[in-house]
Amino acid sequence: MTSWRPARTSTAIALFLALLVSLLIPAQSVSGHAYLDESSPDAGDIVEDVPDEVRLWFTEPLEPDHSFIILYDATGEEIDEVESRIDPDDQFQMYTPLPDDLPNGTYTVQWRNISAADGHSESGFFSFTIGSREDMTEPVSPDEDVTTGNPGLIEPLSKWLSFIGITTAVGTVFAWLWVIRPTMMDHSQYVLQVARRRARNLALVGLGIAVLGSVLALVAQTIIVTLGLTIQDVTDTLFGTQYGLFWGLRILQFAMLGAILYSGALWRQTRVRRTGWLALGIALLALLPFSMSSHAAAVSIGTNVAIINDWLHLAATAVWIGGLIALFGAAILPTRSLEPEERQRVLADLIPRFSTMAIASVVVLTLSGIYSAWLQVGSISAMQETEYGRTLSLKLLISLPLFLLGGLNLMVISPWMKRAAQAGKHFGRTVAAEIALGAAVLGVVAVLVSMAPARDTLESQAERTNFRFEHMDLTVATYISPGAVGQNNYTVDVIPDGGELPEDTSVELRLGREALLGGTRQIELERLPEGDRGRSVRFAENGSDLSIPGTWDMEIVIQRTNEVDWRIDRSFEVPEVPAQDQVPGPPPRLEGLQSVGAPIGIALAVVFGAVAARHRFRTEPDRILGWLALMFLVFAALTTWQTLVETTPTTQARNPILSTPQSIETGRELYLEHCAVCHGPEGEGDGEDIDRLERPPADLTGPHVEIHTDGDIYWWIMDGIDPAMPGFESELSDEDAWHLVNYIRSLRE
Ligand code: HEC
Structure with a gap:
């Protein structure tokens, strides 16, 4: 007993550290790029005298070392004196002083940046003219290769290797603990030894592939950031950018997983014990950074649920596809050395165990996949009309035979195996085919995750x-x-x-x-x-x-x-x-940290349900598991009901009015005139009329406003909130309402 407590504490500490690292890795590594917001001089401007500087404002902070400006004169000649700098007081601004003897004419500003927030690169150019209209000429088009680093296929390849590798490592841990080890322990000690060695090697090789994928990802990022690939470029990227920092943390996380896979403890134990749970915990946490930098993390409302949903999707993929790889490599192949009858008995035991795990994974995979598709695509026509939608269709098309093969194994070959020894050969073949299809699906996913989601495409088309x-x-x-x-x-x-x-x-x-x-x-x-x-x-x-x-x-x-x-x-x-x-209507979205209870509750209900249904609820423990599954389902339903974000007919509408200081000022004046009586002069819900109201007015500076879109706020202003707040449709123009939205948004800052 004395050695038990410290061990349990150290397990908890290790898991906590792993969680911390997972959460740190993608810190703000989501969202878009640093786009050009405005510039001085502006595109197309004609300025009489040489301006002191060219200054660019971007939508995200910039990495100082790899963002730059190039200036060309009317003949396309580069101006040497240009020196790109990031504003020391505001990382969103880049500027270059101009020599004051520039001759009149049309100049072209070419820029490129690396976002300090997510490591993405953007580039572009625009022209302005010094002098008068007479000095204006056709602007030159600069060579875009100077500003865009294109890693080509390295990027999807790196993602594919990372997916396959981590899937194998995580799936092997699951399959070893719940399928391979318990089966083999009941049979031959010799096969158990072989399976143990192979499972450990498989998990380590998987992790090695994931590390290789990460190294390639670093190569791709180096090309994007520095436009080159010398040792110096790589070290610059690794030590000089945020991306490099996250990359280092991710490798640290892989090292933690590697240490536990390498040590014999996980593979030697006879029951799922501390090291087993620790390995599972770290393996699952290793998937979290993928989800935290996926499209799910860029969803503006209901981000937590979207991320957890994506993570469950990934975890189910790992358990199924990675589990199949482990099943094939560490269990089916080694049994070939057994006598046919012995082998038949082992497989007949192995397969139902794996099926339970596979069925639970497939259900979780399907449910989380549907929600993701709803979030990112949203409608059948979006599926057909966008590149993202078509790629997702391809993924489904390849997945379909994968599901069918799984069903074939379960319904046909597995019962057959109980009767005939040669069925084992067919089983091995179908599993190998499933693995090949699984790898193909992950290949499509690697492409999919680098594409703009269908909704974004449709919104920009609109x-x-x-x-x-x-x-x-x-x-x-x-x-x-x-x-x-x-x-x-x-x-x-x-x-x-x-x-x-x-x-x-x-x-x-x-x-x-x-x-x-x-x-x-x-x-x-x-x-x-x-x-x-x-x-x-x-x-x-x-x-x-x-x-x-x-x-x-x-x-x-x-x-x-x-x-x-x-x-x-x-x-x-x-x-x-x-x-x-x-543009498809918004999917149901859940808000707040507690909302992650919904997807997790459903997933647990599926897992417990699958295990309970294994023996058709005939044993007492299975019946208990069945009740637990039902409980999780109720819990998920309650959480959904509690955290569902209400939507309005204009939830998706985009604010057509930029949030400029003038717009906010206009909004403020309108606010003081129409809204302050209830919501208070500062928006804190303490206006003079509040005693006459049935319900207290909302505190517009509070976090509740944050979870609603501009379109929702617009709708409430125009339509009112029954019965507490009147609608202002008859008093305010469309434009007024949007100015008000901008003002209300500014209150939070
Ligand atoms: C007669 C009093 C009254 C006036 C005038 C009024 N409101 Fe409200 N407003 C309320 C009350 C009460 C609520 C809370 C409704 C609820 O709890 O369902 C509310 C809620 C809101 C909300 C929703 C906040 C949230 O997070 O749910 C917004 C936004 C809002 N008001 C904006 C405005 C604006 C803008 C104006 C001026 C054009 C305005 N209101 C004028 C009483 C008022």
Whole structure:
């Protein structure tokens, strides 16, 4: 007893450390890239004198060492004096001072960055002109190879190896503890020895492959970060970036797993004991960083559930596919040295044990897969119309025979084996085929995880009928809404670079389809009365000219007296259904840390249920397990009900108004006028009218606001919250409501 307690404590400490490392690894390593937010001078600007500097604002903090600016003059010659720097007070800004003797002309700024948040790289370029309109020339297009490091196939390959490796290591631990060891112990001592050696080697080889995958991932990241691959580049990436730090932690985690797999303790024990649980815990934790840097982690609401769901999906894959590898390598192959009858007995014992584990995995795999698909794809049409959706379909297509083979093993070959010895040969073959298919599925997954999810693609497509052109002296924004077959509204906003737009300016939209007989439709847009649009002048018209789906050509022609015509053309896709309507509705999302109880409860219910059903609930322990399964199910249902985030019809709507200081100020004024009586001057829910209300007004600075989208807040402002808060639809314009949303969001900061 005396040695028992310290051992238990050290197990707990080891698991805690492993958890800590898992949680640390992907710290903020999710989300997008550091995109260019704005710049000074801005794209297309004409500045009279040489500016002091070129300054760029990005959406994420930058790695100082590998982000840079290159400046080209009108002839494409690089300006040597440029020195890229990250603003010491604000890591989101990069700038370069300019020599003050730059001649007049059009300059092109090429930039590239590495996000300090997630190690992703972005690059781009834009032009501005020094002098006057006369100095403006066609801008040069810089060579994009200078700024984009492309690791090619190394990236998916590294992911594939990591998946296969970690799956094998984790699956072998599970299969050893619950399938191979208990079976072999009941049979031959000799086979037990062989199986033990092989299982240990398999797990270690798997881990080795995962390490190899990680090394390749570091190579890929080095190419992305430094655009090169010298020893110096690798050490720069490893020691000079956040990614390098996370990479080191991940290797540390692999080392922990390696130590426990290497030591004999796990493999020698006769019952699942401390080392067994410790190995399981560390193995499962080793999967967590994968999920924490997956698409699931980029989900904005219900992130915890999405991550745990992804992790369960991965764990079930590991138990099934990795378990099959262990079953084949460490159990089926060694039994070949046995007499046929003996072998038949071993296999007839082995297979039902494995089946229980496989069935539980497949159910968890299916349920978590459905939820992930709902999160990332959302609808059947999104499945067909996006690259992500089609790749996911391919994954399902390959998985289908995998499921079928599993079923064949369970329903046909396994009962047959109880009767005939030669069935073992078929069993070995089908398992080998399953493993091959499993590896193929993981290959597709490796590609899938580097793609933009279907929802993101559809959302960006929904904005594709909005165009912005900067050409000659005009900035022109064009909206075709809804941008689908049928009645559309065409709007063109014209902003002159300086001065006023002449009264007699005409704007014409020409729409045509190559294949369409009858030629182009010419639509004369009507100038709308001046509104609150600054220097921008709006022209608009309605029409049902887009008559069939497909690619259409659009030309915008702006005519002013004494000026050459302003023309620009562009092709765009016209879908049958408005792109906005193709964005699938939001999936049910759960919020808060306690919400992870839902997926975990369901998974445990499945596992206990599968074990209980093994003997059709005939024994007492099995009946207890059955009740436990039911309990977990009820627990999952309660958690779901408690943590489900309510949605509104506009949950998915995007805030069309940028959260600029002006917008927040406009929002603040509207807030003081309409909302402060209830919500209080500072939004803390302490307005003067609160005594007259049935329910206390929400504290708008509290965390509750955070879990709702801009679209939800917009809906409540316009529609009200029955019965506590009135709707403001009749008093506020659409735009006002969005300014208010921006203001409410700013309260939290
Ligand atoms: C008559 C009093 C009253 C006025 C005026 C009012 N609200 Fe509310 N508001 C409430 C109450 C009460 C709630 C809490 C509703 C509940 O608990 O279901 C609420 C809830 C909200 C919420 C939801 C917060 C959350 O996290 O659930 C938002 C957002 C909000 N109000 C914004 C506004 C804005 C913006 C205005 C001004 C345009 C406004 N409210 C005006 C009484 C008011």
